[in-house]
Amino acid sequence: MVRYIVKRLFQGLPLLLVISITLFLLMMNIGDPIATMGGRTITRQSDRERLTRQLGLDKPISVQYLYWLIGNDWTKVDSDGDGIPDNYGTRHGILRGDFGTSLVTRKPVTELIGERIPNTLLLMVASEVVTVFFALLFGIYSALRQYSVMDNIMTALLFIAYSMPIFFVSLMSMYIFAVLFKKWGLPYLPTVGMFDPQVGKTPWQIFIHMILPVFSLSVTYFAAYSRYIRSTMLEVLSQDYVRTARSKGLPRRQVVYIHALKNAALPIVTVIGLDLPFLLGGAVVTERIFAWPGMGRLFLDHVSRSDLPVVMGILMLVATAVVVFQIITDIIYAWLDPRIRFD
Amino acid sequence: MSDSNTLVEVKNLKKHFPVTRGIILQRKVGVVRAVDGISFSIQRGETLGMVGESGCGKTTAGRTMLGLYPATDGSVIIDGDDILHARGKDQLKIRRKAQIIFQDPYASLNPRWTVNSIVSEPMRVHKLFATEKERSERAKDLLGMVGLSPHLLNRFPHEFSGGQRQRIGIARALASDPLFIVCDEPISALDVSIQAQVVNLLEKLQDQLSLTYLFVAHDLSMVRHICDRVAVMYLGVIVEIAEQNELYENPLHPYTQALLSAVPVPDPRKERARKRTILVGDVPSPINPPSGCRFHPRCPVAIEKCKDIVPEWREVSPQHWVACHLVN
Amino acid sequence: MNNQTPTLSELADDLITPPLTLWQLGWLRFRRHKMALFGGVILILLFIFAFGGAFLYTEKYANFNDTSQRLLAPSAEHPFGTDSIGRDILARTIYGGQISLFIGLVSVIIETILGIIIGALAGYYGGVIDAILMRITEAMLNIPTIFLLIVMAKFFGGNVPEIEIAGRVFSGSVIVIIVIIGATSWMYLARIVRAEFLSLKENEFILAARATGTSNSQIIFYHILPNTVAPIIVSSTLSVANAILAEAYISFLGLGVMPPTATWGNMLESSAKYLDSAPWLWFFPGMLILLTVLSINFIGDGMRDALDPRSRTI
């Protein structure tokens, strides 16, 4: 087993390398990070030249990639612009855990990302849990009562929810539950942020500030999950052993919850497991609208300013998480399913 | 052995499948020696049977002979042309002469194609007729030849029974006017009642079109009716070849004897008296075949020599070849 | 629906004419799927709206602005009202619909071509080709699609000149959006196609074709591909809906099709600030997106059932 894990991890490395090179090449051409450093006015020529040199953006792509990958503390760099390399660089490279420093904020990328991960996970895991819970309810219900009126209505509603762009769902729900409810004298929800400064960052504050973003996210993810659960359950319910259990006269409830659900759990858990690493990336649109300080927003804020180290850091983190979770999912799957063995 | 009457000549044919590890840089960690150096020849108009247990490499041998799998080593000369080393147009020319009929009548016909498309495909590939219409006419003739109604031409395979499908497969094999057909267990997937019909059809066609068959089968009983000579394969090598009667009456190799002992005899008295040799143990892995004689771990009469020395391939009597230390 | 039970005369015909091709079989099953049929009708109506509407209004009219006529509620003159610079929303939904549907269809064509080529090559040839192509596929799958969309939208942003197709001038951003949506969505299809190729290529009918001398390209395109058509069609149908939604997302992030070229996505995006003051701004494009995505999903659902090779019932 250990050998298998180590082997899989080593197989992941070339994959991550390919991803990093491709992204790096893409990233070199998504804009000029210095162009917008002047704020509302255009960056001056002298500053552009100085910053380009100081930030190492004058180096060829290959060198920039090398520095990003393995750092530049082994070679001398020219920091004062006289054309003579004077000091050893200070970067260690991503392979040694140094994700670099943001071009925009000059903060270490690991710090920027580290600050956002808890917030993003809070929002995304909550959405995932809510989604999965309701998807299980709906999915199982419609599988048991396939083609009933309720099943059809639910299916239609699901598709409608799925068909709406999430930004629209978000803005609409914000307008209805915050603005209109307040206008109508109903209990209303807060709009943006994580807490009310007058009260402070309490669990209750965070909870009520999470309701709208979680709602918007769940609405969109819900359809896919419940459809998947429904079809998995349908498949399981038509299996011989479930029919046998029913014909044995076991109570319907017991058949469904013990036999069917247990066997449907495997594919469902797998799908959830494969989705989990992507939660780390956050929700770009939702976080932007609800001003939630997560990874999606960090990505958006920094990609719009061509901040390569931050964008690369986020993408590589998610990509690595995907690789790791794939391995974990495979192992759990094998553990649960005796038919699968690693030779 | 080679003369103008020889249609097919197989020399030292080998087919090894690599076993690899790794993702981008693949390392070869071993090989499956599915076919490990077989040689034989087939005369024009003759039917050579090839028998052996599942996994002995007989199907692979048949397919490799036609170049469906790239051969690891050896050569296959069909009607004077080397099929394995020809490329492009030359290869196409040889392909026309050699065809194959498959075991599974369900998997061997493209479910999305009509019978017409299936049967006339070889004609299209080899540009045998000028127009589609002519090809359809020829396809109808072929259907008639294999005993199917020509008006079924536009049907799809799923509308036919297994036996009918196998006839379609035969019609396709005949479409390019081949000299030689590899029949890869053509009847083993069929009902017993149908099996005889198909065998009879194959025999009839052989007479009509003077075809040459390599008839691959996993048991000896059916082969007896159709074959002129029989080759017995074990774990990638041929252990014995002889004329049909000679082999059945006078099997020399212990493995052949064991196989024959499993064939029921129609005469109940003889059947009762039949001495059965039960082989013990599994067929060894072709990744790591036993040293010396490959049969030695399961051979009831193996001697010390068999473990180390590969037995010589000898002609012990006219047209009777065998590889066994115990045969004089 | 009566023709589920064939009449005697039909049975008699059956003996002479071939009964049902797989397509006919699929169509029969599809017709029983009421939601799918409904979706089909809606989609046809949407196409008639977007492309037939061009006879009602010119594209020039769709871009005609009059700032003194801004934010007018629906009326006889402007059935869907006017937008923030006084353009007729009905005309813009018509021309925007053309672009949105065009983006949906063409990006899926790109996706399908890429997915088929990559999946087919990987599945058919296997070995090193498979390893390389699948690593690329996995690499793409390891990054959330929206991130890829954003990075690629910025990568190509503004670098593509406008082109003219069928009398309409498309701004470069339309082409960019089509390409990036196509280029970021082919991975699942490639995997499906690869899996199908892997199992199909071992089939004996492929060996039979090779024994006959049929070339690799012919085997790929005439033998294997038609057998993978069902999952490809289902996957591609659903992708059209995803592409139309993806366009709306990138528009929201300011990287979509640039005005004045209208799309349902960018119309919906720019309406966000008029949620209460001018609801007609979001209602019509929002409704059209909803209907399109909904009907395509229903159709895809129906097709999945209809083309399922395991299903043998009519």
Add this chain to the structure above:
Amino acid sequence: MNHMKSVLFLMVVAMLLLSACGGGSAATSVPEQPGDATEVPATDAPASEKKVVTFSWTQEFTSLSPLYSTGWFTAVTQQFWNCWAWNYDENNEPYPYLVTEMPSFENGGISEDGLTITLHLRDDIKWSDNEPITSEDFRFSWAMNIDPKNIVSSTYPEDLVTSIDTPDAQTVVLHFDTPSVAWQSLFTGIVPAHILQPVYDAEGTLDNAEWNNNPSVGCGPYNFAEWESGSYARFVRNDNYFDAPAKIDEIFIRFVPDDTAQTTALVAGDADLGAFIPYSEVPRLKEAGVEIMTQPSGFNEGIFLQVSEDFSHPAMLDVNVRKAVAMSIDFDSFNQDVNLGLVKTPGSFWDALPYYNDPPVEPYPYDPEGAKALLDAAGWVDSNEDGTRDKDGVEFIIQHGATTREVRQELQAVAQQQLADVGIELEILNFDADLFFATYADAGPTYSGELDLQEWSDTPSGFPDPDIYYWLCSEVPSDDNPSGTNSFYICDEELDALIQEQASQLDPAERQETVSKINQIFHDKVYWIGAWQDPDVWAVSSRLTGVKFSGVTPFFNITEWDIK
């Protein structure tokens, strides 16, 4: 093994059910926020009568240090906790803050030759840790700015100063090689030498100083409290402030990137103040009782014309054709309808600086017939009757590029139609800001000469001083000068001379004369067409009182703000 699997299965199901049933249970697992546990009340009870005002910023600040900040939001935030040598009032007039008086020729603060400027500091000014602010802090701030070891955001105008003398703790003497009007932009924020000198000595750079993002010591009416990236920043009243203390206890800044969400938050009362409100959001806010305040900040939205033999459309080289373009677009109606009459069409780049716009230059009137006549006279006629004018086989098709700001795109659409009416075809292009302004070396669309018309909002660089530099011949980008900023490729000798002349004219009367000449050239040669005035637009909750803004130092009177 089987037993284990049942357990795992039960655990999964239980986890899903439990965490979802509760719903709220997810929220109880709030991630640990080290550091702020002490500052956050553990209960939900509102914390006393604390006066908290919530600001909504659409962009997060990049760094809090005046040296490293890039962007407007950081700069204005500095006024809460940092201090400038002089501030500007609501009329954008400077008044002394850390200094005792504004240096001038009259009071001897500026030497006759303009090469020496002397600042006299107040003796009662101090940092929030009670350390006095001295001339050494000024010298240190300047020295750190131009130190090549620091990757600061801009070394201008500090690099114009050749040296600084500090004869005593309250006197700062600046030496220049050439007189420069940019001196007024010096010391927009200072850094504490007593905190940062040791950091610099230890690390050789201030790039990684803790203080940059966590300025424990400041000199403004508020002290920095905390900043959570992507979420919020808090500033609490500085009890050691050397001036009148602030009335509001805490300023809470929330980063809300989406315009529409920001408006909704303002309407819902979740924010008290928002900046850069789009005009289209104004009615919604006013309806909800939010006050809209505008403050001239020097910015004007305008179209910059590219006039270059190498890149421009040949028609654009003719001044009468450029005039015709200006006369073909109805900016007044656009401002009346789309910008809701909140702003006027500026005639001059110095529209917000009446002193330098004297005599005032009026915008070209909307006159499509007159434009057609000018175009006809210039030889641009529609000879092939395809609806677009042409001359010598060249069609009159020009490119108009801008960023993706919505109101800009609306103007582009309107302009496209109005220019089409006079026979000019306008191709519209939009780019993200970091692509739009990418350098010549990076093949950015503006700097590589792809756009005949370039639209953005801009201000004279030293506002409220009308200093400019884009149009200098030396700024024209080329292979040898890849970061040149003259994307218009206009090298007008007369203009070049005047721009160079004004840059060193410290005497207001002389400046006024030179700048007015430049103004006239802009107008006569049609190098810039004003679209609309672009003042700062603030949305202010009705519960705030005493609110005033300045276009340069917006929060100059933040200490007087209060909550009803």
